[in-house]
Structures are given as structure tokens and as C-alpha cells.
Amino acid sequence: xxxxxxxxxxxFIQEGEDVSMNCxxxxxxxxxxxxxxxxxxxxxxLIALYKAGELTxxxxxxxxxGITRKDSFLNISASIPSDVGIYFCAGPYYxxxxxxxxxxxxxxxxxxx
Amino acid sequence: NAGVMQNPRHLVRRRGQxxxxxxxxxxxxxxxxxxxxxxxxxxxFMVYLQKENIIDESGMPKExxxxxxxxxxxxxxxxxxxxxxxxxxxxxASSPGGxxxxxxxxxxxxxxxx
Numbered sequence: 001x002x003x004x005x006x007x008x009x010x011x012f013i014q015e016g017e018d019v020s021m022n023c024x025x026x027x028x029x030x031x032x033x034x035x036x037x038x039x040x041x042x043x044x045x046l047i048a049l050y051k052a053g054e055l056t057x058x059x060x061x062x063x064x065x066g067i068t069r070k071d072s073f074l075n076i077s078a079s080i081p082s083d084v085g086i087y088f089c090a091g092p093y094y095x096x097x098x099x100x101x102x103x104x105x106x107x108x109x110x111x112x113x
Numbered sequence: 114n115a116g117v118m119q120n121p122r123h124l125v126r127r128r129g130q131x132x133x134x135x136x137x138x139x140x141x142x143x144x145x146x147x148x149x150x151x152x153x154x155x156x157x158f159m160v161y162l163q164k165e166n167i168i169d170e171s172g173m174p175k176e177x178x179x180x181x182x183x184x185x186x187x188x189x190x191x192x193x194x195x196x197x198x199x200x201x202x203x204x205x206a207s208s209p210g211g212x213x214x215x216x217x218x219x220x221x222x223x224x225x226x227x
Binding site for chain 2 (some may be wrong): 004033042045048100105
């Protein structure tokens with residue numbers, strides 16, 4: 001079945017460093033979504049990608065829809081302590097209804113001041 | 114605008130009891146989704162509802178779990194005769210009508226079964 005594999009599983013970085021994480025699948029996705037989840041809260045949508053090759057920014061965050069449609073990348077520039085959280089990629093389940101999303105297991109980001 | 118509201122935030126039940134989780138979607142949203150998250154895992158889709166209709170329940174366990182979204186009031190996820198394996202965070206999300214995959218999530222209900 002469809003699966004999303006995220007790497008790395010966790011990252012420990014220094015404040016000010018750039019961060020890069022990715023999400024891959026053996027299946028093609030037509031939409032890629034990146035969410036951030038902070039402890040005790042629900043995921044918050046960061047970036048949505050709808051077209052192969054698309055590069056979209058949201059402040060210090062930049063995400064790309066891979067040209068093969070089987071991967072996506074999220075970059076965070078000049079990290080700050082409030083970037084701490086778990087970053088999930090997600091995409092629609094093939095053949096499912098709207099809102100039936102597959103989520104990866106997440107990349108846990110820790111930022112040292 | 115209030116976001117997606119879930120209550121309670123924390124719910125403790127003993128094995129065999131019933132759990133009722135409530136969700137009020139964002140204002141103007143008529144589509145509600147329930148997801149479950151186990152520790153160290155991503156979210157897993159359970160059910161998609163519109164007012165008075167279950168659209169997709171492909172992720173719901175066949176027994177003990179049910180969901181509704183009545184004409185008036187919040188959406189309810191009901192778990193009967195809870196077992197320890199039901200312990201998880203349950204998230205509700207909503208979206209505006211139409212073909213829209215951008216979901217807005219609530220803060221979740223953490224269910225603990227003793």
C-alpha cells in the first residue's frame with residue numbers, strides 16, 4: 001500500500017543552521033502537504049504543493065514537489081528555537097475520499113539556542 | 114475566528130467504559146475528519162463526515178467505533194467498551210466544502226485507558 005517515508009527521523013541542530021528533510025514514496029502523489037506539530041497540539045499546515053517541480057516558500061520554509069512525483073523536500077533556513085516540533089509530510093490516499101491523507105512518521109527537530 | 118475545537122483535551126477511561134470525543138469544526142466548514150495518532154507515529158485517517166452523512170469510514174475499526182455529525186451540534190467520535198490499545202491522541206480536522214485537501218486540525222483529545 002501507499003507509504004510515506006521521512007528522513008531523518010530526528011535532527012539536533014544549532015540555532016541559525018539550515019535544515020533539510022525529505023519524504024519519499026514508492027507511489028506517485030499528485031499533492032504534497034507539509035505539516036508541523038508541536039507538543040500537545042494538532043498539526044498545522046505549512047505548505048501545500050500541487051505540481052511536479054513546484055517550489056513554494058512560506059517565510060523561512062521552502063518546499064519542493066519532486067519531479068518524479070515520488071518525493072518532496074522541506075528546507076528551513078536560519079533555524080530558531082520556535083522551529084522545534086515534528087514535521088510531517090502527507091498526501092492524499094489514492095482512491096480515497098478528500099481528506100483521507102497518508103502521513104509519514106515525521107522528522108523531529110530539536111534546536112539548541 | 115475560532116479554530117477547530119475539541120473536547121475534552123484529556124480523557125481517562127477504565128477498560129470496558131465508553132469514550133465520547135467531541136469536535137466543532139471551524140466556522141464555515143461543513144466537512145469533518147477524524148484521525149488517530151499513536152506515540153511516535155504519524156496520523157491515521159479514520160472517518161470523513163459531512164452533516165448527517167458518513168462519507169468515508171474506511172479507516173474506522175469495524176467494531177466498537179462509531180462517528181456522527183448531526184445537523185445541529187458537534188461531531189462525536191464514540192468508542193464503546195474501550196481497551197488499552199485504544200489509548201491514543203484523536204484529532205479532528207475540518208475543511209471547507211469542495212475538493213479540498215487542506216485540513217485544519219484541532220488540538221486533539223488524549224485518551225488514556227487504564
